[in-house]
Amino acid sequence: MGVEKKVKKSLLEAASQIELAAAEQKKAAAKSAKSVKTTKTAAVSGSSAGAGKSAAKASSQKAGVTEKAASPAAKPAVKTAAASKSAGKVTASKKASPQPELKPAQKQPSVPAESAAGKPLEKIEITRTSSKVKDTSSAVYDENSIQHLEGLEHIRLRPGMYIGSLGDGTNENDGIYILLKEGIDNAIDEFSQGFGDRIDIEIKDGRVKIRDFGRGIPLGKLEDCVSNVNTGAKYNNSVFKQAIGMNGVGIKATNALSSYFRAASIRDGKMAVAEYERGKKISSAITKAKPGVKNGTYLEFVPDSKMFGKYEFNMDMVEKRLWNYAYLNPGLKIYCNEKEYLSENGLEDLLVHEMxxxxxxxxxxxxxxxxxxxxxxxxxxxxxxxxxxxxxxxxxxxxxxxxxxxxxxxxxxxxxxxxxxxxxxxxxxxxxxxxxxxxxxxxxxxxxxxxxxxxxxxxxxxxxxxxxxxxxxxxxxxxxxxxxxxxxxxxxARAEINNVTEKQVREAAKSVSLKIPKLKDCRYHLQDGPKGAESMIFITEGDSATGTMVNARDVSYQAIFSLRGKPENMFGKRKTALFENEELKNLTFSLGVQKDVADLRYDKIVIATDADNDGYHIRNLVMTYLLLYFEELVLSGHVYILETPLFRVRNKSKTVYCYSEESRDKEIKNLGAGAEVTRFKGLGEINASEFGQFIKPRKEGEGEDKGIHLTQVSIQTLQNVPHVLEFYMGKNTPERRDFIVHHLAAEIDA
CATH class of the missing domain: 3.30.230.10 (Ribosomal Protein S5; domain 2)
Structure with missing residues (x-):
């Protein structure tokens, strides 16, 4: 059986087991509901005439309470189906198949139902919040005013305390990757203890599925392990040594911050399943597992768009994380979307790759x-x-x-x-x-x-x-x-750099006036505390683009540095040459890094050039300058590219800005006949009132075409930087000429 079929089989096996649990739970719920009805009838008919009315009334009241408690159970089933539908159809094979649903019982059983194995199932609890609106005009602040939040509620209220930044998947430390990490970490911990050598992962349409083949979570503790904060075996060093997740939160954060979350554990022929929506349990069951199904854990979750917005998993970032897992755990086979991640030599493979x-x-x-x-x-x-x-x-x-x-x-x-x-x-x-x-x-x-x-x-x-x-x-x-x-x-080399720092920097500082030429500075900088935390400097080219940006910017935190044209190619030149070049010297002093990159004046360095061949060449020249002399600024994530719209599509009532041809075609279709399309060929062609929309933060509720679009510059393989710079920015070579010929393209206006 090939890798692709094996991965699909393991995920489908887990899904089918959960369907089985749902069926068992339905049967148990129906049986217990029938038992409640029979008991109620007997209570009414067995009373005397005088006492019969009061008994019937009491029985009716009791039944009424049971019905009220049971009625909400019908709602989560509908919500679950809707949630699955809205999240998009996710399949574990190329042939479409329905998503397994684990629906809660339609009525709450008055006694614990029994599984096929004869053991009682845990009672399904549905928690409701009163819909009544309280009059707070005369509210009293006393002991009753102090609220206690359950663990998962607190995670949803203060997610930053548990996963750091929420984000939408743009940066590798955004919350959705932390949710993914917590799910995988549990499987890694099993492997590190000698249980299970394979992990299957599927990430499609924002839904994540993870299946490991370890020991599985103890069935009676599955709910505690995925929903009760500070519960886990990793506090006991005799069970887990040197585990990754040691804070007792881990997978609970994934549960709390997911619109849909499902966990299943298979152990020795039995399976426990628990299902949640935004941290609230909607069902649970323990049933028999199919014969031959291996022990392990299955997790499935959909990050909550109410928390993360319109998020998307960047598979390059996911791949980097998965390779790290492989390098740290030689021999572990990880399959994600049918691609294998396997390292035989561990950390040695990591260094060889980076070099x-x-x-x-x-x-x-x-x-x-x-x-x-x-x-x-x-x-x-x-x-x-x-x-x-x-x-x-x-x-x-x-x-x-x-x-x-x-x-x-x-x-x-x-x-x-x-x-x-x-x-x-x-x-x-x-x-x-x-x-x-x-x-x-x-x-x-x-x-x-x-x-x-x-x-x-x-x-x-x-x-x-x-x-x-x-x-x-x-x-x-x-x-x-x-x-x-x-x-x-x-x-x-250090002596030479120190010589530059002590002599040329001092001399260069004398020639740079307090008002640096071509710099339109902002009021607050990185060293000014919270007011300068979002400060940025745009590096642009040409008076036309500069004029537009100066008029459109927010002067409190946005600075502009204007290049006269294409800067000098600094590849192959010593650092002494940097201070001999007037323009790059001024840029260096504008950034504040002439002595130490720790003195950087702005949080973001944004390269803002036209989206044409000249603009791309200027980007390369600025990146060469930064990578040669201030590489740490790139490594620490301070350098960005400003993405500006390529097209404006509008009719009499609506204007939309598009960043790709695909988006343009979609909006032309949406706006219908009479849609007018404008192609922006340079930053200078966009007027200041329009341009302001592209360099300001996006407001909540605004469309994707609004707000600033930044692409962070990152380096995938650090040690390849010198070779890449030499290839693109060094002397002409036959290899580069061949590359240019094979990738030659021309932009023709129709």
Missing amino acids: GGKNNSIYKLFSYKGDNLEFVMTHTASLDKFVYSFVNGQSTEDGGTHVTAFLDGVTKGINDFFKKEYEQNDVTSGLLVALKIGLDNPMFTSQTKNKLGNVEVRAPIIKETQAAVDDWLRHNPDIAGSFEDKIICNMK
Whole structure:
């Protein structure tokens, strides 16, 4: 059976098992409802004439209470079907098949129903909120005014406390990726404990399905594990060691922030299922599993559009996360939308990928694996260090105590071996590292777990790393020579940069007036606190575009820097040349990074050029300048491209701005006969009143064509940057000429 069929089979198996649970639950509910009816009839007929009326009345009142409690149960079934329909039809195979629905019983049973196995099912509870409106004009503030929110309600009320930013999927730390991560992390924890070597994932139309083949959640605790905050086995170190999700929230956040959430656990021939809408349980059941179905857990969820807006999973970002899982768990097979993610060599594969091949390292990879510390490292020709760090399988992009301790350990190991006092910057410049540690009680600086804060790990990591590096160099004298050559090269480069910083920056500062030429500054900057938190500088070209933007901007937080034309190509030039170029010198001082990128004056650097060949060339030249001299600004996510509309489509009553030909064609059809289409060929062709719409924040409820559209510049493979710059911005080569010929295109106005 091929990979594609295996993945589809596992997801369909889980879905069919849930359908079985729904059928069992319907039967049990019907049986219990019949029992309630029989009991009520007997109570009325068995009374005397005098007492019969009161007994019948009491029985009727009791029945009325039961009916009121049961009636809401019919509503979630309708809502579930509607929710599934609105979310789009999602199938696990190319042939369309209906989505399995787990509907709650139409009436609440007065006693627990029984499963096919003869064991009582948990009673289905429907929680309702009174629709009465209270008069608060004379409200009293006392003990009764203090409200207690259940765990999932609090997550929905304060999502930022649990998953950080909500977002719509544009950035890799947006909330929808945290929901996905929490679902996958549980499966990874099972693999790390030796249970299950495969995870199947499907992401389609905003709906996520995850199936693992671990032990499965204990059936009686499924609901607690997916809905009760601070419930889980990961508090017990004898069960889970070095698990990723240690805060007791994890998958509960996924449940709370999903419009639809379903969890199923299969263990030893039985299956438990629980189904929720926006954190409220709508059904649960325990039933027999089909013969031969493997143990494990199945999760399905749809992020709530009320929380995340019109979200979309960026599959490039998902793929990056899945590859990290593969590198950290060699031998684990992950299938997402039928694509396989598998690493045999773990962290070594990660570094080889980031370098663009083993040949780009100065010496062969150094791999070390201890009980709780593992790393792979090498040096490249670059002056920048890149550390890919992980704690218990979780990427810590912002580093933390484990990273600083590791770098200290490397420096100490080098100095011990060479009997020198090299500075850490000289030792680590150009260093490429993949580092992971295991820790029973990690403490992160945020719920998104991007930075480790445990100070007690410093001493043991320094000591172990120092000893490992010293021992490695003693057993590899040829590598030791290459290592020291790289350190000396770094020292010379640093001396040259320092010389530029101390002399030319000082001289350049004298020639730059307080009002920098071509800069139209804003009032508030990044260092001004909350008022400057969203500050941005647009780098544009030409007086026409600059004039439009200056008149359209919000002067409080939007600055404009105007290029005279195409800036100089700085590829292959030393940093000293940067301060000899008047225009780029002024841009550098405008950004405030002439001494240190930490002094950046704006949160966002936005390249705003025309969407034509000249505009794209200017983008490349500005990006070359940034990557050569201020690469950290790109790596830390400060650089963006401004996307402006290509077309305006309007009729007498409506105007729509389109960012693609597909959108244009759609709007022409929507507006009907008489629609007028305008093609914008440059920023200068858009008047200031119109342009203001494209550089201001989008208001709630506004259409997709409104508000600023920014594309963040990111680097997929860091070590490929020098090769890419050389190919596109270096001297002409036969390879580049061939590339241009094969990709030659002309834009012709019809």
